[in-house]
Amino acid sequence: MMLRGVAHGAKDTFTLLLTRSQGCKPGLKFSSVWPDIANRSFLIHSSYTTDTKSREENKNTLENLYRLSVDITKIRRLKEWVLLQDVAYVKEIAGILQEMGADETTVANIIERCPEAILHTPAEINAQRALWQLVCQNEKQLIKLIEQFPESFFTTEYQQYQKANIQFFQELGLKNNIITRFLTSAPNIFYNPVEKNKNMIETLQRNYLNLGGSEANMKIWILKLLSQNPFILLNTSTAIKDNLEFLQKNDFTDQEVLQLLSKLKGFIFQLNSTTMQKSMLFSKNIFKCSDQELKQLVLKCPALLYYSVPVLEERLEGLLREGISIAQIRETPMVLELTTQIVQYRIKKLSALGYDIKSGNLESLNGTKKDFEVTYGKIQSKKERPIFNPVAPLHIED
Secondary structure (H helix, E strand, O other), X not given: OOOOOOOOOOOOOOOOOOOOOOOOXXXXXXXXXXXXXXXXXXXXXXXXOOOXXXXXXXXXXXXXXXHOOOOHHXXXXXXXXXXXXXXXXXXXXXXXXXXXXXXXXXXXXXXXXXXXXXXXXXXHHHHHHHHHOOOOOOHHHHHHHHHHOHHHHOOOOOHHHHHHHHHHHHHHOOOHHHHHHHHHHOHHHHHOOHHHHHHHHHHHHHHHHHOOOOHHHHHHHHHHHHHHOHHHHHOOHHHHHHHHHHHHHOOOOHHHHHHHHHHHOOHHHHOOHHHHHHHHHHHHHHHOOOHHHHHHHHHHOOHHHHOOHHHHHHHHHHHHHXXXXXXXXXXXXXXXXXXXXXXXXXXXXXXXXOOOOOOOOHHHHOOOHHHHHHHHHHHHHHHHOOOOOOOOOXXXXX
C-alpha cells in the first residue's frame, strides 16, 4: 500500500528528532534560529578583511601556528580570511588555554576547529573565561568544554547578556551543570537580553496556571521544561498563544494540553497550526478514525501531531513494506516515533530469534535503544532457556 498523494502539498519546514528513539528528541524549527547564528558569523567575518585574492597571509600568524603544530591547511579550507588579518593573538590565546590545562594537541585542535579564536584579544578571552567559571566546576571541565564547543566559547560579543542570563537562570533554580549545557548546546538563548527571557518564562508560567496547573508545581514544571528544551526561550508569546488555541479548538481539554506539553517537552511551540492540522488530517484518513479517536491516538503518540506529513508518510510506508498492517500501527502508534532505518534494524534482530513481528505485537519495537536492548535480551533469554521437566525420569546407564 502506497501513501503518496495524501496531503501531498504539505512541506517539511522543520527538523524534528525523536524523544523515544535512540536518545533523540523532537527538534526545532531552526529556520528562525539558524539565521541568527549565520548572521553572527557573517558579522564577525565582515568586520575583518574579506578580500582573499588581493591580500597575502600574515606570515607572523603562520609562523606562530606552525610552532603550535596547527594544521594550516584546515584553516585555509574552512576560514582562510582569518590568516589574512594584520593582527592576531596566536601566542596569547594559546597561553591562556595552556594556563587552563590544555596540552599542545588540545590547543591545536581548538584553533583548527575555531580559527577566529586567535582574532580575539586576551582581555576578551579572559573575560569569557571568568564568565564560564561561574558555572563550571573547575578549569579542567572548562577546557574540556572549550575543546568540544569552541565556537560557543569564543563568541564574546554578548558577554553582558551572557552574565545577566547566567545569574537569572541561577536565581530561577537551574543547576550549574544544566546552565553549562545551555552555554554549549543552546548558546543563542544567552544572546537575548535577560528581560526577553524573563518575559518568556512569565508567559509560560501564566499559560501553565491558565491550563489548570498548580502554583505548587509550577516551578518544577518550568525547570523541567527548560532543562529539556532551552530553545523554548527563542519563541514568541504569539506562537505559544496560537498553538495552545489550536489544540483547544481541536477539543483537547486543558488537562490534555498540559499532558501534551509535558510529553512534547515544549517542542510544540516550534510547530505551527497549519502543519499540525495537516498531520492530524493525514492520520485521520490513514487510520479511518473519528475526531475523538484521533485525539486519543495523538495523546498516546504525539508524533502524529509534531511530525510533518512527508515524515509520517515515509515511516508508514516503511512499516507497511515490512508486512506490518495499518491495524497494528493504530494499536501501537508509538512505533511512528522510530525512523525507518531503526525499525528495519530492530525487525531484523528480532527475526533472527524467530520472532514474527507481522503476527505479533509492535510493543517489542518501541522505546529507546536501551529499552529495545532490554526487550531483545528477554526474548533471547526465553529462546535459549532449556526446557526442563522436574518430574521426567532420569536415564542412567549401569
